[in-house]
Structure formats: C-alpha cells, structure tokens
Amino acid sequence: MGEENKSSLIKPDLEAYVEHLKSESCRPVIEDSAGPISRMKLSDTILKLCQANSLWPMTFGIACCAIEMMGTGMARFDISRYGSEVFRPSPRQSDLMIVAGTVNKKLAPVLLTLYEQMPSPKWVIALGNCAISGGPFKVKGNYNVIEGVDKLIPVDVYVPGCPPRPEGLLEGILKLQEKIAGVRHPLPQNRHPGSPLRKVKGLKLK
Amino acid sequence: MLESDFQKKNRFFLNMGPQHPSTHGVLLIVLEMSGEYVLDPQPVLGFVHRMHEKMAESRPCVGFMPNTARMDYVCALPYNHGYVSLIERKAGIEVPERAEYIRVITSELNRVASHLLWLGAYLLDLGAFTPILYGFDDREHILDILEDITGSRLTYCYYRFGGVSRDIDDKFVASTRAFIKRLRERFVIYEKLVTKNIIFIKRTENIGVVSPDMALRYGMTGPNLRGSGIAYDVRKNEPYSVYPEFDFEIPVGSQGDCLDRYMVRIREMEQSLRIIEQALDRLPEGPVRAKVPKNIKLSPGDCNFAVEAARGELSYYLVGDGTSTPYRLKVRVPSYSNLSCLPELGRGILLPDLVSILGSFDLVIPEMDR
Amino acid sequence: MAPETKNFKEDILFHEFNTTETDYDQRGYHLEVALEVNQVRKFAQKAYDEGFYLVFVTGFHVLSEETAEGTTSGLNGVYQFARYDRLYRIKGHVSVPEDMSLPSICDIYQGANWHERETRDLYGINFEGHPNLKPLLLSDEDRDFHPLLKEEKKLKSLEAVSWAPEALESVDADAKAPSADSIDS
Numbered sequence: 001m002g003e004e005n006k007s008s009l010i011k012p013d014l015e016a017y018v019e020h021l022k023s024e025s026c027r028p029v030i031e032d033s034a035g036p037i038s039r040m041k042l043s044d045t046i047l048k049l050c051q052a053n054s055l056w057p058m059t060f061g062i063a064c065c066a067i068e069m070m071g072t073g074m075a076r077f078d079i080s081r082y083g084s085e086v087f088r089p090s091p092r093q094s095d096l097m098i099v100a101g102t103v104n105k106k107l108a109p110v111l112l113t114l115y116e117q118m119p120s121p122k123w124v125i126a127l128g129n130c131a132i133s134g135g136p137f138k139v140k141g142n143y144n145v146i147e148g149v150d151k152l153i154p155v156d157v158y159v160p161g162c163p164p165r166p167e168g169l170l171e172g173i174l175k176l177q178e179k180i181a182g183v184r185h186p187l188p189q190n191r192h193p194g195s196p197l198r199k200v201k202g203l204k205l206k
Numbered sequence: 207m208l209e210s211d212f213q214k215k216n217r218f219f220l221n222m223g224p225q226h227p228s229t230h231g232v233l234l235i236v237l238e239m240s241g242e243y244v245l246d247p248q249p250v251l252g253f254v255h256r257m258h259e260k261m262a263e264s265r266p267c268v269g270f271m272p273n274t275a276r277m278d279y280v281c282a283l284p285y286n287h288g289y290v291s292l293i294e295r296k297a298g299i300e301v302p303e304r305a306e307y308i309r310v311i312t313s314e315l316n317r318v319a320s321h322l323l324w325l326g327a328y329l330l331d332l333g334a335f336t337p338i339l340y341g342f343d344d345r346e347h348i349l350d351i352l353e354d355i356t357g358s359r360l361t362y363c364y365y366r367f368g369g370v371s372r373d374i375d376d377k378f379v380a381s382t383r384a385f386i387k388r389l390r391e392r393f394v395i396y397e398k399l400v401t402k403n404i405i406f407i408k409r410t411e412n413i414g415v416v417s418p419d420m421a422l423r424y425g426m427t428g429p430n431l432r433g434s435g436i437a438y439d440v441r442k443n444e445p446y447s448v449y450p451e452f453d454f455e456i457p458v459g460s461q462g463d464c465l466d467r468y469m470v471r472i473r474e475m476e477q478s479l480r481i482i483e484q485a486l487d488r489l490p491e492g493p494v495r496a497k498v499p500k501n502i503k504l505s506p507g508d509c510n511f512a513v514e515a516a517r518g519e520l521s522y523y524l525v526g527d528g529t530s531t532p533y534r535l536k537v538r539v540p541s542y543s544n545l546s547c548l549p550e551l552g553r554g555i556l557l558p559d560l561v562s563i564l565g566s567f568d569l570v571i572p573e574m575d576r
Numbered sequence: 577m578a579p580e581t582k583n584f585k586e587d588i589l590f591h592e593f594n595t596t597e598t599d600y601d602q603r604g605y606h607l608e609v610a611l612e613v614n615q616v617r618k619f620a621q622k623a624y625d626e627g628f629y630l631v632f633v634t635g636f637h638v639l640s641e642e643t644a645e646g647t648t649s650g651l652n653g654v655y656q657f658a659r660y661d662r663l664y665r666i667k668g669h670v671s672v673p674e675d676m677s678l679p680s681i682c683d684i685y686q687g688a689n690w691h692e693r694e695t696r697d698l699y700g701i702n703f704e705g706h707p708n709l710k711p712l713l714l715s716d717e718d719r720d721f722h723p724l725l726k727e728e729k730k731l732k733s734l735e736a737v738s739w740a741p742e743a744l745e746s747v748d749a750d751a752k753a754p755s756a757d758s759i760d761s
Binding site for chain 2: 601602603604605624627629630631632634636637654656658660661662663665667685686687689690698711712713714715723724726732736737738739740
Binding site: 059060061062063064066067068070071074075076089101102104106107110114136137139140141142143144145162163165 | 224225226227231232252253254255256257260261264272273276279280323338339342343346359360361572
C-alpha cells in the first residue's frame with residue numbers, strides 16, 4: 001500500500017500543466033503585443049499620455065496582497081490621484097490587471113480567461129512575491145502553486161514584498177506610467193519639464 | 207417562493223466568482239437559479255490551496271511561523287498566538303507575564319482592525335461606499351501602532367516560542383491610549399451613519415437566520431454563533447494566556463440574522479477596547495522572552511490548542527514524533543465550518559440576500575483552503 | 577471567572593467505548609476514545625445527543641501493521657468534538673482498515689460533509705454513505721494524488737507518535753517535557 005502511493009510517482013507536473021494551458025489559450029493575443037493604435041507621432045504621444053494617466057485596474061485580489069491593494073485605493077494612499085480612480089470588476093472595462101496573490105493550479109485557467117477578455121492595450125503588474133516567483137510557497141514538495149505569474153502571462157512591472165507596502169504599489173504604477181509614456185506621472189503635461197510634449201514642434205505650452 | 211411556469215422550465219446555473227467583488231476572495235459559488243431565487247448554492251473551494259499542512263511536515267516547528275500569518279492575513283496575530291501556545295504546551299515552556307500581556311494587547315488590537323475591515327467590506331457589498339473609507343482610516347492607525355513594534359503591516363510574525371520578539375515602549379502605550387480614545391468617538395459616527403440607516407436595516411433584518419441547532423450541526427463558532435444566542439467564546443470557555451484576569455462581556459444576539467451578527471461584532475470591538483485598557487493599566491515589568499532551546503523537540507503524542515480568532519474558534523492539532531518536525535499539523539479554521547452551512551441556509555432566497563449573508567459571515571478564503 | 581471543569585465526569589459519559597481520561601494541561605482535550613470502525617457512527621450519534629459540536633474530522637498516516645483482524649492500511653481517522661456550554665473536549669481515533677473506508681457521519685453532523693471530502697482529498701480515505709465525495713481542495717485531475725501521504729522512509733509506527741504509557745499516569749506538574757537548559761543538537 002505504501003509503494004503505490006509514493007508521492008513522487010504521481011506528483012502533478014506543473015511545467016507540463018502550464019504548457020498545456022498556454023497551448024489551449026489564444027496564443028497570438030498573449031504572445032504578440034498590440035501595435036501602436038495610430039501611426040502619427042503627435043496623436044500617438046497624446047494617446048500614450050492619456051493611457052498612462054488613467055489606468056483602470058481590475059479587481060483581481062487573491063490573497064494577502066489584495067488587502068494592501070485595497071489599502072492603496074483608500075483615503076490614506078489614494079491611488080486615484082494617479083488616475084486609477086475606479087477598480088472595475090469586469091475585465092472588459094479595465095486595462096490593468098494587478099495580480100495580487102498566489103496563483104495555483106485551479107486558478108490558472110481563470111487567470112488566463114480573464115486576461116484574454118481584457119481588450120488591448122493591456123498591462124499586468126505582478127504584486128507581491130507570490131506573483132513574481134511563488135514566494136514563500138516555492139518549496140521542494142510543491143504540487144500546486146504556479147511559481148510566478150509570468151509563466152502564464154507577460155508581466156510589465158514586478159513589485160516585490162510580502163506583502164509590499166502601498167507605497168510600493170504606487171511606485172509600481174509610476175514605473176508603468178514611465179514605461180507607457182516615457183515619464184512618471186505625466187499630468188500636468190504642460191508643466192512637467194520632462195514631458196515628451198515639449199519636444200513636439202509647433203505645440204505651444206505654458 | 208413564487209415560481210411561474212416559465213421559470214420552472216427555464217432554470218439555469220450562474221457562476222458567482224471566482225473573481226467577484228463580493229465574495230471576499232476567490233470563492234466560486236455555483237448557483238442553481240430560478241428567476242431571481244437561488245435554489246441550491248454550492249460553494250467550490252480550492253482556488254487558494256497553498257499546502258500549509260504539507261509544509262508543516264517538512265520543516266522544523268519554528269519554520270512554520272510565517273505560514274501562520276499567511277493563512278488569515280487580516281487577523282494574523284491570533285493565528286501566531288495559537289501556534290506558539292501549542293508548541294509551548296507540548297514542550298512545557300513557561301511564558302513570562304509581561305509577554306502574555308503584550309500578546310493579549312496586540313491580539314485584541316488586531317481583532318479590532320479585522321472587524322473594521324469587515325465592516326467596510328460588508329457595507330461595500332451592500333452598496334455603501336463611505337464606511338469603508340472610514341474603516342480603513344481607523345485601521346491605518348492600528349497598523350501604524352503595530353508596525354512600530356512588529357515591523358510589518360499585515361502578515362505579522364511577532365510572537366516567538368516563550369514570549370514575543372521585541373518589547374513595547376512608552377510610545378506604543380501612549381499611541382494605543384490615544385487611539386482608544388479616538389475610536390470611541392468614531393463609534394458615534396458609525397452609529398449614525400450605518401446602524402440607524404433604514405436601507406441597511408431593511409437589507410439585514412430577518413435575512414439569513416441561523417438557528418442554534420443548525421450552528422451545532424455545522425460546528426459554527428465566533429460572532430456567527432453568538433448572533434444566534436449561544437454565548438460561546440474560547441476566551442471565556444477555555445481561557446488561555448491571561449484572559450481570566452480581565453473583565454469583559456460576551457455580546458450575544460437573539461435571532462441569528464445578519465443584523466444580529468453585525469451588532470455582535472460592533473459590540474465586540476468595544477469589549478476589545480476594554481480589554482486593552484485593562485491590560486495597559488496592569489502591564490507588569492519583566493523579561494519578554496523565556497530561554498528556550500534552539501531546537502525544540504516535540505515529544506511523541508498529540509496535542510491540541512484552541513484560541514479565539516476574529517472569525518471564531520481556531521484550533522491547532524499536532525502529532526509529534528520525538529523530532530523537531532511535526533509529524534502532522536492540522537489547522538481547524540473557523541470560516542470553513544461557518545461557510546459549510548450555506549447549502550442549507552441559502553435555499554430559496556433572493557440573490558441580493560445571498561450577498562448580504564456572505565458578507566455577514568466574514569469569510570477569508572485563504573484560511574479555508576489553507 | 578474560569579469555567580468549572582470538574583463536573584463533567586459525573587453526567588456525560590462514553591462508557592460503552594474504550595475511553596481514557598487525559599490530562600488537559602498536557603494534551604488540550606479531556607477524553608480520548610479508541611474506536612472500532614463499526615463504533616464511529618454510534619460515537620457521533622452519542623455526541624450529538626449530548627449536545628457536542630463537531631470541531632474537525634481528519635486523519636494521519638503511520639506505518640501499516642499486522643493485527644489480529646488483518647493488515648491495517650496505516651491511516652488513522654481523528655474526530656474531535658467539544659461543547660458550547662462548558663469546557664469538555666473529546667477526541668476519537670480509529671484505525672482505517674485495508675479497504676480504506678470509514679462510515680460517514682454526514683447525516684448526523686452535516687458539517688462533516690466538507691471535513692470528510694477534504695480528508696479524502698488529502699489521504700484517500702473513502703467515506704461510505706457520503707452524498708458527494710468530489711474533490712474539495714484539489715483540482716479534479718489531482719483527485720487521486722493524495723498529498724499528505726508520507727513516503728516510505730518517513731513513515732513511523734503508531735507507537736512512535738503516541739504518548740508513552742508513563743506519561744498517561746503522571747498528571748502532576750512534575751512530569752513536564754525537557755526543560756529550557758537542554759542542549760540543542
């Protein structure tokens with residue numbers, strides 16, 4: 001009875017499971033990024049600034065980091081001054097997915113379904129050690145925890161911590177804004193010395 | 207429940223979750239619906255199963271401490287408390303009195319923080335956005351106080367076998383007293399904003415009535431049980447630490463509906479403030495940590511320890527085998543038993559009432575999945 | 577302030593089972609009951625009639641051994657009950673036979689529904705009479721992977737993880753486990 005039930009014989013193979021999930025999902029949407037929406041430099045710059053200024057996150061709090069994400073949205077840390085005024089529950093209305101918590105085998109298809117439902121352009125922040133690499137659950141006998149959400153979907157910003165402070169998440173949002181628009185906290189555009197709008201010829205700014 | 211012929215022929219299944227703003231975590235409830243009425247709610251767990259019990263068997267008992275905080279992260283210190291007290295009971299370690307008082311003060315502060323978060327989240331489910339802002343504001347004060355001595359905001363690992371890791375200072379005592387004074391004034395605001403609000407009363411009165419017999423068959427504990435009229439609290443029934451020295455009451459409800467569970471939690475916060483005040487007045491001097499061996503050997507045999515977490519009775523059951531690694535560690539979490547009554551309780555109710563019931567149970571899903 | 581713990585011995589009894597009184601300060605419960613497989617339901621029914629609530633149902637894995645009735649499977653089921661009105665905790669344990677099945681107590685205590693599903697997930701114990709023995713914590717494809725079963729080399733015998741008989745007799749404070757001066761190894 002002990003021989004047949006040795007854990008090593010039928011231990012779930014997590015890598016094979018992740019590969020199987022990725023092969024079944026809509027690969028082009030996950031692997032290729034959406035190109036620029038318009039081909040004109042000025043409108044592209046303005047669109048990027050608008051996107052960076054109003055990232056709407058989707059509520060995908062899983063575990064402990066979700067409480068810090070809620071705390072960031074509340075009155076003391078106030079994520080809405082950086083544009084993320086509303087946390088949308090529906091993936092169709094959001095463009096930022098903050099994966100806050102541990103992703104495990106049962107939750108991985110759910111994550112992929114939600115990611116595929118989000119319209120492009122979309123970004124992902126991996127919040128906390130569990131979403132970056134499995135965190136404290138990356139142990140020798142691991143049979144359930146996916147070690148890092150970037151095995152499933154492309155991640156733009158990693159925010160380490162267990163759990164990270166709300167200021168850490170705010171820094172992650174600012175870094176993402178820098179990645180999108182080239183400058184942290186683009187608003188107010190016309191007063192920021194590093195704003196790319198200043199380099200556009202003929203645009204009168206105060 | 208009125209069911210027309212059309213609805214009878216067109217029953218359908220609705221998935222509530224796992225990603226849902228009102229399920230307080232990743233919980234999937236498969237609802238068989240007939241129109242707006244729920245016929246049979248079946249919860250599906252396992253989306254945050256993180257192998258805590260397996261991890262306990264593969265490392266020395268001291269290595270499990272971080273896991274205790276991650277099971278219920280909203281109210282992590284009672285989980286710490288239960289685990290260190292279990293090992294202390296097994297190995298026969300005496301804890302200095304000052305450490306016991308510090309443990310009680312920090313656990314009760316954490317309980318208040320947990321109830322404040324519950325209050326905000328419950329009212330957010332019912333549609334009110336303001337109380338969560340107030341609740342989180344008060345909670346941030348507690349988190350500041352606890353961060354000064356423990357070092358973390360959320361997942362504390364502050365207790366050690368034989369005491370606590372750091373002593374508290376005068377700044378902690380002064381800021382806790384100031385916070386208690388502030389929170390008592392804020393309770394008046396909550397009373398006016400929430401408790402006397404007619405919409406809130408209509409959405410919670412006579413909804414989700416749990417009878418005492420149902421509570422016994424499912425093993426419910428905590429404020430959910432006390433709302434039904436049974437005055438069972440581990441701090442009074444099975445006292446541990448220095449709780450026998452404090453004078454506090456156990457609030458009970460009468461009917462077992464959502465409004466009773468809400469009132470029990472509000473009054474529990476006030477009782478926790480009483481305990482903290484008495485503990486601060488009587489705080490003795492002395493060491494905060496006993497001398498313990500580096501490698502605590504757990505003698506063969508089993509041992510049980512129960513504490514009162516914010517959600518109910520939490521017990522740890524340990525089977526030792528003579529080494530320092532537990533042979534088997536079972537964590538009995540309160541939300542698991544509290545939610546298991548949903549298939550019986552939620553039969554034939556309206557869907558918005560189901561949201562109200564789930565919120566009043568105060569569930570934390572990762573502790574259920576462990 | 578502390579509840580009376582002495583009165584329970586006179587009125588609530590489990591005489592028909594193989595019970596041992598235990599030292600609460602050492603073990604955390606008052607009564608230990610060694611059950612046979614056919615006594616599990618009677619024990620649960622008696623506990624319900626006396627007004628106990630179900631704390632948990634779980635299991636643990638030890639070496640299988642040869643007994644008079646046959647080879648055991650090495651798995652043990654543990655049931656714990658407690659009371660709301662006074663301090664009284666009881667623990668029952670049963671050795672699972674080779675066919676890996678135990679009777680289910682779901683019709684007496686509905687809360688055992690989820691506890692038994694989880695024990696089946698983690699250990700593979702089959703509960704007869706359970707209405708819905710689907711996986712609870714693990715995904716459907718992992719239903720036969722019982723994670724808490726131990727490997728051969730880590731298994732110990734039931735005696736190695738039970739209290740030594742001397743510890744049961746000495747219930748005073750003198751018989752405590754190693755003191756704080758022991759050398760770490």
